[in-house]
Amino acid sequence: MAEDSETKKVFDAEAAASLMKELRGTYASGKTRSYEWRVAQLKNLMKIVDDHEKDILDAIRADLSKPEQESYIAEISIIKSSCTRALGELNRWMKPEKVKTSITTFPSSAEIVSEPLGVVLIIGAWNFPLLLALDPAIGAIAAGNAVVLKPSELCPATSSLIAKLVGKYLDSSCIKVVEGAVAETSALLEQKWDKIFFTGSGRVGRIVMAAAAKHLTPVALELGGKCPVVVDSDINLPVAIRRIAGGKWASNNGQACIAPDYIITTKDFAPKLIDALKHELEAWYGKDPLESKDLAHIVNSNHFARLAKLLDDDKVSGKIIHGGQRDKANLKFAPTILLDVPEDSLVMNEEIFGPLLPILTVDKLEDSFDMITSRGKPLAAYLFTNNKKLKEKFVKTVSAGGLVINDTVLHFAEKTLPFGGVGESGMGSYHGKFSYEAFSHRKSVLYRGFAGDASARYPPYSDRKLKLLKALLSGSVVGVILALIGWS
Amino acid sequence: MAEIENLEPDLEELRESYRSGKTKEASWRKSQLKGLLTLLKEQEKDIFKALEQDLGKHYAESYRDEVGTLTKSVNLALSSLKDWMSSRKAKLPIAAFPSTAEVFPEPLGLVLIISSWNFPFGLSLEPVIGAIAAGNSVVLKPSELAPASSSLLAKTIPTYLDKKAVKVIEGGAAVGEHLLRCKWDKIFFTGNVRVGRIVMTAAANHLTPVTLELGGKCPAIFDSFSSSWDKEMVIKRVLGGKFGACAGQACIAIDYILVQEGFAPTLLELLRNMTKKMFGENPRETKSMARIINKQHFLRLKNILDDPSVQSCIVHGGGVDEDNLFIEPTILMNPPLKASIMTDEIFGPLLPIITLKKIEDSIEFINSRPKALAIYVFTKNETLKRRIISETSSGSVTFNDAIIQYAADTIPFGGVGESGFGRYHGKFSFDTFTHEKAILRRSLLTEFWFRFPPWNDFKLALTKSAYSFDYFGFLLVLMGLKKNS
Numbered sequence: 001m002a003e004d005s006e007t008k009k010v011f012d013a014e015a016a017a018s019l020m021k022e023l024r025g026t027y028a029s030g031k032t033r034s035y036e037w038r039v040a041q042l043k044n045l046m047k048i049v050d051d052h053e054k055d056i057l058d059a060i061r062a063d064l065s066k067p068e069q070e071s072y073i074a075e076i077s078i079i080k081s082s083c084t085r086a087l088g089e090l091n092r093w094m095k096p097e098k099v100k101t102s103i104t105t106f107p108s109s110a111e112i113v114s115e116p117l118g119v120v121l122i123i124g125a126w127n128f129p130l131l132l133a134l135d136p137a138i139g140a141i142a143a144g145n146a147v148v149l150k151p152s153e154l155c156p157a158t159s160s161l162i163a164k165l166v167g168k169y170l171d172s173s174c175i176k177v178v179e180g181a182v183a184e185t186s187a188l189l190e191q192k193w194d195k196i197f198f199t200g201s202g203r204v205g206r207i208v209m210a211a212a213a214k215h216l217t218p219v220a221l222e223l224g225g226k227c228p229v230v231v232d233s234d235i236n237l238p239v240a241i242r243r244i245a246g247g248k249w250a251s252n253n254g255q256a257c258i259a260p261d262y263i264i265t266t267k268d269f270a271p272k273l274i275d276a277l278k279h280e281l282e283a284w285y286g287k288d289p290l291e292s293k294d295l296a297h298i299v300n301s302n303h304f305a306r307l308a309k310l311l312d313d314d315k316v317s318g319k320i321i322h323g324g325q326r327d328k329a330n331l332k333f334a335p336t337i338l339l340d341v342p343e344d345s346l347v348m349n350e351e352i353f354g355p356l357l358p359i360l361t362v363d364k365l366e367d368s369f370d371m372i373t374s375r376g377k378p379l380a381a382y383l384f385t386n387n388k389k390l391k392e393k394f395v396k397t398v399s400a401g402g403l404v405i406n407d408t409v410l411h412f413a414e415k416t417l418p419f420g421g422v423g424e425s426g427m428g429s430y431h432g433k434f435s436y437e438a439f440s441h442r443k444s445v446l447y448r449g450f451a452g453d454a455s456a457r458y459p460p461y462s463d464r465k466l467k468l469l470k471a472l473l474s475g476s477v478v479g480v481i482l483a484l485i486g487w488s
Numbered sequence: 489m490a491e492i493e494n495l496e497p498d499l500e501e502l503r504e505s506y507r508s509g510k511t512k513e514a515s516w517r518k519s520q521l522k523g524l525l526t527l528l529k530e531q532e533k534d535i536f537k538a539l540e541q542d543l544g545k546h547y548a549e550s551y552r553d554e555v556g557t558l559t560k561s562v563n564l565a566l567s568s569l570k571d572w573m574s575s576r577k578a579k580l581p582i583a584a585f586p587s588t589a590e591v592f593p594e595p596l597g598l599v600l601i602i603s604s605w606n607f608p609f610g611l612s613l614e615p616v617i618g619a620i621a622a623g624n625s626v627v628l629k630p631s632e633l634a635p636a637s638s639s640l641l642a643k644t645i646p647t648y649l650d651k652k653a654v655k656v657i658e659g660g661a662a663v664g665e666h667l668l669r670c671k672w673d674k675i676f677f678t679g680n681v682r683v684g685r686i687v688m689t690a691a692a693n694h695l696t697p698v699t700l701e702l703g704g705k706c707p708a709i710f711d712s713f714s715s716s717w718d719k720e721m722v723i724k725r726v727l728g729g730k731f732g733a734c735a736g737q738a739c740i741a742i743d744y745i746l747v748q749e750g751f752a753p754t755l756l757e758l759l760r761n762m763t764k765k766m767f768g769e770n771p772r773e774t775k776s777m778a779r780i781i782n783k784q785h786f787l788r789l790k791n792i793l794d795d796p797s798v799q800s801c802i803v804h805g806g807g808v809d810e811d812n813l814f815i816e817p818t819i820l821m822n823p824p825l826k827a828s829i830m831t832d833e834i835f836g837p838l839l840p841i842i843t844l845k846k847i848e849d850s851i852e853f854i855n856s857r858p859k860a861l862a863i864y865v866f867t868k869n870e871t872l873k874r875r876i877i878s879e880t881s882s883g884s885v886t887f888n889d890a891i892i893q894y895a896a897d898t899i900p901f902g903g904v905g906e907s908g909f910g911r912y913h914g915k916f917s918f919d920t921f922t923h924e925k926a927i928l929r930r931s932l933l934t935e936f937w938f939r940f941p942p943w944n945d946f947k948l949a950l951t952k953s954a955y956s957f958d959y960f961g962f963l964l965v966l967m968g969l970k971k972n973s
Binding site: 028030033067068069070072073077099100101102104105108110112113115117118194202205206209210212213214216218221223235236239240242245246249250283284285292294384386391395396397399400401402403404405406407410411414416417418419422423424426427428429441442443444445446447448449450455456457458459460461462465466469470472473474 | 579889906929
């Protein structure tokens with residue numbers, strides 16, 4: 001529905017209530033339940049991305065000045081592959097899962113039936129504005145829910161494009177986009193949703209969960225954290241450097257929840273690592289990175305000021321060993337490397353979400369593992385090594401949403417792995433089948449027969465009944481037979 | 489009762505136990521589970537005594553619903569532990585070769601389990617089994633409304649389990665509030681909706697994930713049956729699912745019955761006869777039905793019955809004994825739908841029968857009310873069964889029985905909507921206290937160099953083919969035979 005910008009209606013509590021009423025009505029009609037409806041929506045979603053690739057790339061560039069290839073890889077291609085997978089697997093996902101039953105409930109059969117939760121709210125983030133709104137929506141739609149999308153207001157061009165395209169291509173009686181900022185989001189959060197899926201910061205995550213608590217609404221929170229990269233000396237350095245640099249600066253210039261936040265390496269290896277990094281950065285972005293077209297901008301002046309403050313911190317300004325150039329007017333910030341900043345500096349105590357890369361040096365790498373978890377569990381943790389023992393210790397002791405050995409960020413693209421956080425980095429997971437499950441209720445169904453029944457279950461109770469119950473519950477067939485024989 | 493000031497050192501000790509890594513060891517988990525098994529065996533008589541004291545439960549009921557199911561669950565956890573603890577491999581596309589991916593189950597850390605008074609051992613220890621099997625440190629806060637049970641748990645757990653990693657903290661609302669202000673890695677709560685909200689709101693401060701096992705009005709849809717044998721068995725199951733389940737004080741007890749109006753008189757007759765058989769002509773003398781937990785709940789139920797518009801609907805029972813906190817098995821016919829007996833969860837031995845014109849109307853009746861923890865359907869009609877599954881929503885659905893789904897460990901036990909979220913039992917208990925950590929292992933030997941800047945059209949074309957698993961297209965681009973469109 002096109003709105004004239006002058007007469008744009010305010011989306012307030014009343015509007016939210018009426019939106020919810022409408023969606024509950026359409027959901028109750030059963031429209032979103034059919035396989036055909038879900039497939040049609042997913043196919044149309046695919047069309048949005050296929051037919052409007054240029055518009056999407058233009059909008060993202062307008063909002064974030066992100067290089068086209070980054071937008072293509074990180075947003076368009078992932079949505080396409082999510083849709084393809086959902087379309088290919090939907091039949092299987094929708095089938096009830098038969099499960100075995102034991103003698104305790106004999107005779108019986110059981111299955112687990114997936115059903116949609118109902119009317120769900122998806123709140124997207126600004127750093128991957130298309131992906132983080134539509135990727136969860138794919139799961140919600142595949143699972144048969146009615147959906148409200150609230151894309152990030154920090155990306156106005158993309159938000160408005162999403163509203164336009166979703167309104168045009170998808171069934172607007174069941175899938176709606178609400179644009180807006182704090183006021184509109186608060187109005188939405190007052191409603192009773194069957195699930196809220198939120199991507200963003202821990203601060204807002206707490207607000208979302210507290211609002212959900214009023215209605216006992218289950219939530220999935222995809223938050224962030226300081227994702228560490230531990231680098232050993234026995235590795236193929238050129239390959240590792242490219243992967244680290246790619247995960248950091250080719251991911252929205254460090255503004256990504258799974259971007260490497262800081263590096264930990266040994267004192268001995270640090271010089272070699274730093275040299276290789278500097279080399280690669282120059283090869284990628286030239287001598288003056290602020291002139292490069294391949295580097296995304298900082299999203300807005302607030303975040304720019306935040307990053308500048310991290311660098312201007314007294315404890316840190318003397319530790320810059322590469323980069324540091326910035327252009328406030330154009331929100332450009334060069335890849336910046338810092339060496340051995342103090343552990344109590346600002347830059348080591350909040351998620352950087354930008355192109356600053358602190359390198360901390362230690363004597364032994366294993367000593368760093370405890371340091372990592374003491375900072376709050378991050379969304380991802382990375383290790384570069386060929387040492388098998390070190391890999392195993394890392395896997396066993398470092399708790400994070402996900403781990404990658406010898407690469408960064410890539411696990412995001414693997415649809416067979418659940419993607420989500422733990423502790424401060426969030427709760428719940430998605431991607432692939434996990435997206436479908438995130439928006440489903442898996443209902444237990446137990447079918448009982450009439451063939452036999454232990455009167456032992458019922459009053460009036462007695463010692464003899466107790467014996468039979470013991471046998472039944474321990475699953476001992478012999479025990480059951482003996483008790484029954486002794487019974488009759 | 490725990491002194492509130494003393495909690496912090498206890499919690500620090502528990503966190504330290506977790507940090508030391510000992511709770512992650514399979515040997516520790518096994519020893520704790522075995523400890524639980526021994527506790528259940530050796531303390532059986534005392535458990536029965538505590539339940540009799542708190543709730544007037546007969547030991548057969550206590551065994552059936554608590555000790556027995558717990559024993560079964562511990563044995564399952566012991567025999568499955570190795571399997572549950574192992575990583576699960578995830579399939580990767582060919583393009584990802586030679587990477588490997590897996591999901592590694594790791595414990596969450598320090599978890600808080602708050603249980604309810606109606607099955608004080610079952611609802612305390614069933615989640616504890618999952619938490620321990622998953623390798624966590626645990627604080628259990630049993631309900632203060634069942635004091636004998638709470639006290640027995642507080643006494644025995646430190647004796648049979650590792651007291652530095654598993655603690656029982658007794659107390660009421662004040663202790664509960666204090667515990668909720670602390671930072672947990674997970675909170676597992678069984679109880680009512682009001683407190684559930686408080687728990688989740690407190691958890692939001694620390695971004696703590698929660699499982700809420702709440703309640704609701706669980707309906708039993710009663711279709712007509714022909715064979716007399718079927719009828720008897722089914723009636724037993726209905727009554728067992730109401731009066732036989734802690735006198736109806738169970739989250740999955742049958743709350744009310746829906747029946748087609750023509751069949752209602754027959755049903756009522758069957759119910760009354762079987763009730764007499766199960767509980768005797770003078771139910772106050774029966775030892776086979778539990779008492780009401782306390783005066784407050786007793787008066788709540790008495791008030792429901794005292795409402796004149798409800799009292800006139802009593803067709804069986806209705807007698808109350810305030811001194812002994814006993815309410816007779818009571819059946820009502822069509823009490824007003826606006827009365828609290830039909831708007832609030834009953835949680836007591838009052839069984840309303842609501843008649844409908846057609847049994848299929850039960851679907852609309854149920855859907856116009858909040859989602860329940862369980863829906864029961866007594867029928868042989870396959871169409872009705874399918875319709876209930878697809879047209880209603882509830883934690884679970886059980887056909888031709890009630891409550892027994894609690895004892896099944898291959899199906900998840902949990903709610904949806906107002907009846908809660910999250911689930912447990914069997915492996916689901918293990919999963920609910922586990923973080924499934926995704927692990928991707930890559931080789932440093934091969935690389936898709938087109939993944940990185942500086943960007944150009946050629947790289948973009950390769951990326952498009954690779955990401956859509958278009959291997960042939962990929963080759964074409966590589967050979968210069970296909971361009972980025």
